[in-house]
Amino acid sequence: MKNPLVERTTMQRQTQLQRWLCEQYPNRPFELTFAAADADYRRYFRATFADGRTVICMDAPPEKMRESVLNYLKIRDLFSHLNVPTVLAKNLDDGFIVLNDLGDTQYLKAMQMHPNDLAAHKALLLEAIDALIELQKSSQPNTLPEYDHEKLLAEVNLFPDWFVAKELNKEFNFKQRQLWQEGIAALLPVIEAQPKVYVHRDFIVRNLMLTRDRVGVLDFQDALYGAITYDLVSLLRDAFIEWDEEFVLDLVVRYWEKARAADLPVPVEFDVFYRWFEFTGVQRHLKVAGIFARLWHRDGKDKYRPEIPRFLNYLRRTTRRYQELAPIYALLLELVGDEELQTGYTF
Incomplete structure (x- = not known):
């Protein structure tokens, strides 16, 4: 059974993410679609721009995931010699990160x-x-x-x-x-x-x-x-x-x-x-x-x-x-x- 409170919070987060992305990419319209979710509280969205380019947006609620996000950023740098996502923009206060898109083929x-x-x-x-x-x-x-x-x-x-x-x-x-x-x-x-x-x-x-x-x-x-x-x-x-x-x-x-x-x-x-x-x-x-x-x-x-x-x-x-x-x-x-x-x- 779906929880209305959870659904409302989820939609609010998505709206908040969309607004922040508009600030990061002014005058570049995009479509935001769900990409994936982890076993924890993180969700990922794909922003597709008019020219076909894409980025991945991590939504990690800071009240639950702040330490995990900080670890992610630290270890991303440590593992940068591998093909790991590049951080393009971040808003740690709200728990949003923009990453380059490695595609959708696991x-x-x-x-x-x-x-x-x-x-x-x-x-x-x-x-x-x-x-x-x-x-x-x-x-x-x-x-x-x-x-x-x-x-x-x-x-x-x-x-x-x-x-x-x-x-x-x-x-x-x-x-x-x-x-x-x-x-x-x-x-x-x-x-x-x-x-x-x-x-x-x-x-x-x-x-x-x-x-x-x-x-x-x-x-x-x-x-x-x-x-x-x-x-x-x-x-x-x-x-x-x-x-x-x-x-x-x-x-x-x-x-x-x-x-x-x-x-x-x-x-x-x-x-x-x-x-x-x-x-x-x-x-x-x-x-x-x-x-x-x-x-x-x-x-x-x-x-x-x-x-x-x-x-x-x-x-x-x-x-x-x-x-x-x-x-x-x-x-x-x-x-x-x-x-x-x-x-x-x-x-």
């Missing part, structure tokens, strides 16, 4: 247009891997906040707090709480011990743009300094598209080879690196399942809820492969069983 959209062309998918993902390596090569300590134990633990706890408690309407019993604690105690040290680089934190095909130049990179405002496998997991074990494990394994090998050639701090033994990749994936999948449940039960956003089963499938496949993660696998079996669950959209 990697996800391009892949969905050709769902069975795995060669095309692979080519796009290899371009994304090249961009990721370029990002990681620029990493410097003490520039971004650490992706530390406290942060990793808070993220995995979204799983019991939101997926288990709200989506399943359950609470851990004593045995399940023990399994959870044993599993997390085995999981997090493997992630924390990895070499650290800049981590985008949502390096997924919905945040990568197909442009005439190189891959465009969006939604980087939450970047941290953390485990070298994190963004690779985000890319290859995605929320909205899924590939066979053999396909993913091949791309992990390709990344590892490119990373070694670039002198990034990856281990000489691929099996060690792949174990890092898998353990980091478990942390991220637990987090995302919790976030998607929270988006529905707290925020009323149901767009992401149908994808939760994909992450449960990822979790079971990975945790049953490693003895250290057996407690998490046992817990998952008690909570959701061992049958592969259907998701909203798969390939």
Whole structure:
């Protein structure tokens, strides 16, 4: 059910944005159309001018998003060697930013247009891997906040707090709480011990743009300094598209080879690196399942809820492969069983 107050506020914001844009582009008529919305409170509009040129306008209500916008601007400068949006104008008091337009073809959209062309998918993902390596090569300590134990633990706890408690309407019993604690105690040290680089934190095909130049990179405002496998997991074990494990394994090998050639701090033994990749994936999948449940039960956003089963499938496949993660696998079996669950959209 639509909330009239929310709708009225939304329209007021759009009108306010339109007025401000008229001041930025006097005597240049434009049409303002909705372009996209994030899981948080940000929305994006496309302004199309009479000559066909376009810009993207970010609407980020300052009472909710000011810190996020400041982070966006700071990290945009830090990541400026990548193909990230250029800031053309900004009004931080009102929460508006004008950016150059990287187009409307997400990697996800391009892949969905050709769902069975795995060669095309692979080519796009290899371009994304090249961009990721370029990002990681620029990493410097003490520039971004650490992706530390406290942060990793808070993220995995979204799983019991939101997926288990709200989506399943359950609470851990004593045995399940023990399994959870044993599993997390085995999981997090493997992630924390990895070499650290800049981590985008949502390096997924919905945040990568197909442009005439190189891959465009969006939604980087939450970047941290953390485990070298994190963004690779985000890319290859995605929320909205899924590939066979053999396909993913091949791309992990390709990344590892490119990373070694670039002198990034990856281990000489691929099996060690792949174990890092898998353990980091478990942390991220637990987090995302919790976030998607929270988006529905707290925020009323149901767009992401149908994808939760994909992450449960990822979790079971990975945790049953490693003895250290057996407690998490046992817990998952008690909570959701061992049958592969259907998701909203798969390939």
